[in-house]
Amino acid sequence: xxxxxxxxxxxxxxxxxxxxxxxxxxxxxxxxxxxxxxxxxxxxxxxxxxxxxxxxxxxxxxxxxxxxxxxxxxxxxxxxxxxxxxxxxxxxxxxxxxxxxxxxxxxxxxxxxxxxxxxxxxxxxxxxxxxxxxxxxxxxxxxxxxxxxxxxxxxxxxxxxxxxxxxxxxxxxxxxxxxxxxxxxxxxxxxxxxxxxxxxxxxxxxxxxxxxxxxxxxxxxxxxxxxxxxxxxxxxxxxxxxxxxxxxxxxxxxxxxxxxxxxxxxxxxxxxxxxxxxxxxxxxxxxxxxxxxxxxxxxxxxxxxxxxxxxxxxxxxxxxxxxxxxxxxxxxxxxxxxxxxxxxxxxxxxxxxxxxxxxxxxxxxxxxxxxxxxxxxxxxxxxxxxxxxxxxxxxxx
Numbered sequence: 001x002x003x004x005x006x007x008x009x010x011x012x013x014x015x016x017x018x019x020x021x022x023x024x025x026x027x028x029x030x031x032x033x034x035x036x037x038x039x040x041x042x043x044x045x046x047x048x049x050x051x052x053x054x055x056x057x058x059x060x061x062x063x064x065x066x067x068x069x070x071x072x073x074x075x076x077x078x079x080x081x082x083x084x085x086x087x088x089x090x091x092x093x094x095x096x097x098x099x100x101x102x103x104x105x106x107x108x109x110x111x112x113x114x115x116x117x118x119x120x121x122x123x124x125x126x127x128x129x130x131x132x133x134x135x136x137x138x139x140x141x142x143x144x145x146x147x148x149x150x151x152x153x154x155x156x157x158x159x160x161x162x163x164x165x166x167x168x169x170x171x172x173x174x175x176x177x178x179x180x181x182x183x184x185x186x187x188x189x190x191x192x193x194x195x196x197x198x199x200x201x202x203x204x205x206x207x208x209x210x211x212x213x214x215x216x217x218x219x220x221x222x223x224x225x226x227x228x229x230x231x232x233x234x235x236x237x238x239x240x241x242x243x244x245x246x247x248x249x250x251x252x253x254x255x256x257x258x259x260x261x262x263x264x265x266x267x268x269x270x271x272x273x274x275x276x277x278x279x280x281x282x283x284x285x286x287x288x289x290x291x292x293x294x295x296x297x298x299x300x301x302x303x304x305x306x307x308x309x310x311x312x313x314x315x316x317x318x319x320x321x322x323x324x325x326x327x328x329x330x331x332x333x334x335x336x337x338x339x340x341x342x343x344x345x346x347x348x349x350x351x352x353x354x355x356x357x358x359x360x361x362x363x364x365x366x367x368x369x370x371x372x373x374x375x376x377x378x379x380x381x382x383x384x385x386x387x388x389x390x391x392x393x394x395x396x397x
Contacts, residue, residue, distance in 0.1 A: 058089030286347035
């Protein structure tokens with residue numbers, strides 16, 4: 001069964017790329033110019049690009065390029081709809097699909113650096129989409145909406161009626177509402193989708209990586225397929241995705257912060273220049289720290305009342321401090337990052353990669369019991385902790 005996972009993932013990725021191009025090559029269906037239908041198409045496009053920015057932007061640009069009437073219309077398309085952008089973008093997506101298909105049968109140490117690189121790519125393309133493609137998309141929707149408004153006929157050609165009010169472009173005024181709305185929707189959905197990249201960083205098995213990536217690609221493919229059938233159906237599905245993303249925003253935000261720091265520490269080799277501080281050190285909360293959401297970023301320090309953990313919700317809200325009541329704390333040394341665990345093998349803190357090689361210094365600083373290897377646990381424990389909070393315990397020693 002495991003050997004068929006890469007083939008299924010590649011087939012799914014190809015289907016997602018080919019579906020909009022196949023639909024564009026066929027007879028063009030009658031499109032509704034009603035503002036409601038255009039809004040449905042716009043919300044689907046924004047949601048699809050948020051789920052996978054590179055694949056979504058490349059596929060959306062290719063769709064616009066293939067549906068353009070002639071060369072002059074293609075030349076007037078935005079930069080992301082030009083072949084110089086969407087063709088390399090889709091080629092890079094295919095390379096990522098090949099990496100995932102091969103990685104499903106390889107040990108985690110062989111694929112993990114490429115997973116980190118893909119996480120960085122997802123962040124970069126997400127910023128590009130949020131800063132450029134989404135405003136372009138919402139601006140086109142605003143212009144269409146303004147153009148669809150009925151023009152009032154003047155009673156007599158005198159006075160103010162002689163001014164060509166119809167020539168005034170008021171879409172910029174509507175953009176003040178639509179562009180922030182589009183960026184907000186994109187940000188919420190992108191964070192939830194980007195959490196999959198971070199979960200792949202935490203996952204010790206390529207099969208789990210392929211399943212996570214396949215689920216996200218299947219959702220994007222479903223949006224694309226329903227958009228070719230009925231824009232209202234795809235819009236309804238997009239709204240469901242947005243609502244779910246809103247409810248998991250806090251969890252996804254913490255994963256996004258974790259993935260950003262993990263990638264930075266990994267690629268900059270920060271562990272080579274990092275020194276453990278004697279007063280306080282930055283760590284992530286594990287799945288067993290009471291009253292603290294998992295992967296919350298904060299400072300671990302020794303206070304008069306003992307060991308405490310201080311953090312700010314959403315990184316900007318007022319600081320909160322909790323006392324760490326765990327006994328017999330030790331450092332569990334993993335392959336890519338380490339953890340702080342108790343004698344009962346409960347994860348209290350997750351250490352960023354900068355602490356790799358500094359475990360003994362941490363033990364001396366806080367007076368913990370020692371350093372021990374973190375082994376591979378049962379499959380059910382890995383899956384449960386991956387989505388519930390203690391995925392750090394499942395690292396390969």
